[in-house]
Amino acid sequence: xxKYVDILKKHGIKVTPQRLEILRFLDTHHTHPSxxxxxxxxxxxxxxxxxxxxxxxxxxxKDCGLLVTLLISPNESRFDSLINPxxxxxxSECGKILDINVECPYSRKVLAGGHRIDEVHGYFKGVxxxxxxxxxx
Amino acid sequence: xxKYVDILKKHGIKVTPQRLEILRFLDTHHTHPSxxxxxxxxxxxxxxxxxxxxxxxxxxxKDCGLLVTLLISPNESRFDSLINPxxxxxxSECGKILDINVECPYSRKVLAGGHRIDEVHGYFKGVxxxxxxxxxx
DNA sequence: TCTCACATTGTAATCATTACAATCAGAGGG
DNA sequence: CCCTCTGATTGTAATGATTACAATGTGAGA
Numbered sequence: 001x002x003k004y005v006d007i008l009k010k011h012g013i014k015v016t017p018q019r020l021e022i023l024r025f026l027d028t029h030h031t032h033p034s035x036x037x038x039x040x041x042x043x044x045x046x047x048x049x050x051x052x053x054x055x056x057x058x059x060x061x062k063d064c065g066l067l068v069t070l071l072i073s074p075n076e077s078r079f080d081s082l083i084n085p086x087x088x089x090x091x092s093e094c095g096k097i098l099d100i101n102v103e104c105p106y107s108r109k110v111l112a113g114g115h116r117i118d119e120v121h122g123y124f125k126g127v128x129x130x131x132x133x134x135x136x137x
Numbered sequence: 138x139x140k141y142v143d144i145l146k147k148h149g150i151k152v153t154p155q156r157l158e159i160l161r162f163l164d165t166h167h168t169h170p171s172x173x174x175x176x177x178x179x180x181x182x183x184x185x186x187x188x189x190x191x192x193x194x195x196x197x198x199k200d201c202g203l204l205v206t207l208l209i210s211p212n213e214s215r216f217d218s219l220i221n222p223x224x225x226x227x228x229s230e231c232g233k234i235l236d237i238n239v240e241c242p243y244s245r246k247v248l249a250g251g252h253r254i255d256e257v258h259g260y261f262k263g264v265x266x267x268x269x270x271x272x273x274x
Numbered sequence: 275t276c277t278c279a280c281a282t283t284g285t286a287a288t289c290a291t292t293a294c295a296a297t298c299a300g301a302g303g304g
Numbered sequence: 305c306c307c308t309c310t311g312a313t314t315g316t317a318a319t320g321a322t323t324a325c326a327a328t329g330t331g332a333g334a
Binding site for chain 2: 069071073092103105114119126132
């Protein structure tokens, strides 16, 4: 049986082909795609797919804690299937979003000051190593 | 002479009443307003103000390094006049964005891995102390 | 097989932001 | 003090991501 069927069942949401495809895509492509990128890619194999379904499914997966929304791109939301907490770098040259695994003292969702912390996001903006090499900027 | 006149001159951009008002508002109201909130507030005193001017000025101030864009709210950009780097908490109860002054090892724009870092953003999502007290959530 | 709750689809609405063209303003030169 | 010219401001229209909504499809359990 499919690994992703199990995951959906375990989280108590209905298993559908669309949800399976979206979950599989996010789990195997850690490119932090936008909703439109997911849509364009999956439409190839599943032409009747609707963009509304993308948004609905993203919401469902988020509710299950299987997905996080990255707030790094000014134009659109990017999505990342949740494995372990990590930070992200948006490269202003190539536009790619890279995973950054730095030690973060606040990843553990603990914070002084009496606030309750549910999510921790760490974003860097700059130029990635590859572009620095290429462009000499 | 006005403090804000000096700031604009020092950064080599033209001094205009609109820019002065927007800069003053951001410097005296650290509520992380959206473009619309700035617009609504300043329109009271300056009825001919255009929303395009808000966006243009925000861009100019950003280019000068006087302003940073917060991408913590899923719906819109929030703006913060830059004093010292700090992190932010978005409270899901009251919707307010609070400054969080925690020690962050990456605030100094240094990062291993060969990438060039220009901006560091730390976002927390949760419930602020005040709402926790009130709601008992 | 039937049924019903829930998922999917497509279209239309919403809303922040950007593009663009016309007008305005103010610093500097005559 | 007026002219000029560059850049700022304004208003309207376009863009594009996301959401709302209504109609249709589907699959698990009776």
